[in-house]
C-alpha cells in the first residue's frame with residue numbers, strides 16, 4: 001500500500017486550511033454564488049436558477065433598499081459622533097476623579113454587559129407610549145398630558161433607537177479614550193500650561209491630538225458595529241412604523257428569512273458590506289494619519 | 299524680568315514633607331543653580347516656582363506679586379524640561395510659536411520672534427521638521443527656543459542637559475551661558491552635576507533632603523563650605539576628610555599623626571573633629587605648587603595612581619582613610635612607594651565630627 005506523500009508544510013497547515021475552508025470560504029462562495037440566482041429558501045431547487053446580475057440591478061433600483069442604506073449611514077453618523085463626544089466627556093471626567101475611579105470605570109462598562117436584545121426590550125418598555133417610563137415621568141412632572149408616541153412616530157422612533165444605541169455603546173468610546181488619557185505623556189501637557197494655555201487650550205491643542213488615534217480606533221470598531229445594527233432595531237420597532245426605521249440589515253434579514261428570497265438578500269448583503277469596508281478603510285486612514293502626525297510611525 | 303523670592307516654602311505630599319521651609323532670594327537677572335543629590339527636592343522646588351506643583355506652605359513672589367495661587371500661565375515664566383517636552387504633532391516652527399499663538403499675538407510678530415529665536419539657536423534649517431526627526435541636541439535647542447520666544451520674567455531649567463552626551467553638554471553649557479549674558483533674564487537652573495553648577499551659576503544653592511545647606515557664589519561654596527556635605531559635594535575629586543581629635547592644639551589622627559589646626563579654624567581641646575583637605579592642597583614634595591604661608595607635611599604610602607596627563611591623581615592611605623592627592627609634573631610612581639606630601643594648611647578645613655559643621659573662628 002503506497003501512502004500519499006504530502007510535503008510536511010502542507011500537512012502542518014492542513015487543519016487550518018480545512019477549518020478556514022469550512023467556516024469562511026464555503027459560506028462566502030456559496031452566498032456570493034447564490035446572489036446571482038433566484039434562490040428562495042422555500043424552494044431549494046431555485047439555487048441552480050442562474051439569473052446573472054438581476055438581483056444587483058434590482059437592488060440598485062429598489063427605493064426601500066436605498067432608504068435603508070441612507071438611514072444606516074445617518075444612524076452611523078449621528079450615533080458615532082454623539083458617542084464620541086459623550087465618551088470623551090465621560091472619560092475626561094472619570095480621569096479627573098481621584099477617589100473611587102476604579103469603581104466608576106467598572107460602572108461605566110455596565111451597559112456593555114447586557115445583550116443588545118435585552119437592551120432593545122428595555123428601551124421598548126421605557127419608550128412605550130402607555131406604560132413607558134419616559135411618558136410616565138413627563139406626565140407626572142406635568143410637562144405634557146398627551147402620550148408621546150415615541151416608537152410609533154417615524155422621527156421619534158429613530159430618535160429612540162439612536163438613544164438606545166448610544167446608551168449601550170458610549171462606554172466603548174469612554175473606555176478607549178480613557179486608555180488614551182492614561183497613556184498621554186505628562187511633559188507636553190505641563191509645557192502647554194507653562195506656555196500659557198488655559199485648561200481648555202491645553203486640552204484642545206495638546207491632549208486631543210494625542211487622543212485622536214484612540215478615537216479613530218473606537219470609531220472603526222463602532223462603525224462596523226453600527227453598520228450591521230440589527231437586534232436593537234428589530235426588537236424596538238421591527239423596522240417600523242411603515243419602514244421609517246428600516247436599516248440595511250433589518251431589511252436584508254426580513255428579505256432572507258421572512259420573504260425567503262435568499263438570493264436577493266445576499267445581493268443586498270454584498271452591497272451593504274461595501275459600506276463597512278468603506279468605513280473601515282476610512283477610519284484606518286485617519287488613524288494612520290493621526291499617528292504619523294504624532295510622529296508614531298505608520 | 300523679575301526677582302524671585304521664596305519665603306519658608308514647604309512641599310508636602312500628604313504626611314510626607316519633601317521640602318522643608320526653604321528661603322531663597324533671587325535677584326533680577328541672576329543665574330541661580332540648585333544642586334544636590336538625587337531626590338533632594340530640586341525639581342519639586344522648581345516646579346513650585348513654575349506653578350506645576352501646589353505650594354503647601356510659605357510665600358512665593360515673582361516680581362512684586364505673590365504667585366502662590368496663580369496658575370502657570372499667569373506667572374510669565376518659561377520652563378525647559380529634562381526630556382524636552384516638545385509637542386510631537388507640531389513642527390519646530392509651530393513649537394516655537396505656540397506660546398505666542400496662545401497669547402493671540404499677530405502673525406507677523408510671531409513669525410519675527412520665531413525667526414529670531416531660530417537664528418540665535420541655529421534652528422533655521424530645521425523649522426519645518428517635527429520633533430521626531432531631530433537629534434537630542436537639536437530637540438534641546440528647540441526646547442530652549444520655545445522658552446526664549448516669549449521673553450519671560452524668569453527661565454526655569456530642570457536638568458536640561460542630562461540627556462546629552464558629554465561633548466554636546468559642554469557645548470550647550472556655553473550656549474546657555476551666552477544666552478543669559480545676551481538676554482539678562484533671571485534663571486533658576488536645576489542640575490545634579492556640580493561642574494555645570496560651578497561654571498554657570500552666579501550663585502549656587504546646595505540642597506540636601508529638602509533643605510538648603512548653603513547659598514553662595516561658586517567660589518564661596520568651594521572655598522568656604524559650611525559643612526562636610528557641601529565640602530564633599532562641590533569640587534572634584536571630593537574633599538578628603540580625616541577623622542581626628544584635638545590634642546595639644548593639634549589634630550591628632552587615629553594613627554597618632556598630628557596635623558596643625560588650619561588657620562582661621564578652632565576647636566576646644568579633646569573635641570572630635572574632621573580635617574578636610576582637597577587633592578589640590580596635598581601634593582608630593584617636589585611635585586607641588588609653591589608653598590603657602592602655613593604648610594605641614596605627612597608621609598603616605600601610594601596605593602594607586604591615575605595619570606591624567608598634566609597631573610597624576612595618587613590614592614594613598616593616611617590613618618586608615620584613603621586620601622586622594624595630586625602630583626604635578628608627574629613621574630611614574632611605584633605602588634607601595636612611600637612619599638612625603640606637603641599640605642597647604644591655608645586651604646584646609648576643620649569640621650565638627652558629629653554635626654559636620656565648619657569650625658571657623
Ligand SMILES: Nc1ncnc2c1ncn2[C@@H]1O[C@H](COP(=O)(O)OP(=O)(O)OP(=O)(O)O)[C@@H](O)[C@H]1O
Nearest residue numbers: 311314316334335336337338339340341342343490
Ligand atoms: N508625587 C509624589 N509623592 C510623594 N513623594 C514625592 C512625589 N514626587 C516626588 N516625591 C519625593 O520628593 C522628593 C524630591 O523629589 P524631586 O523630584 O524634587 O527630587 P530631585 O532633587 O529633582 O531629584 P533628581 O535629581 O533625581 O531629579 C523625593 O524624595 C521624591 O521621592
Ligand SMILES: [Mg+2]
Nearest residue numbers: 340341342457
Ligand atoms: Mg529632578
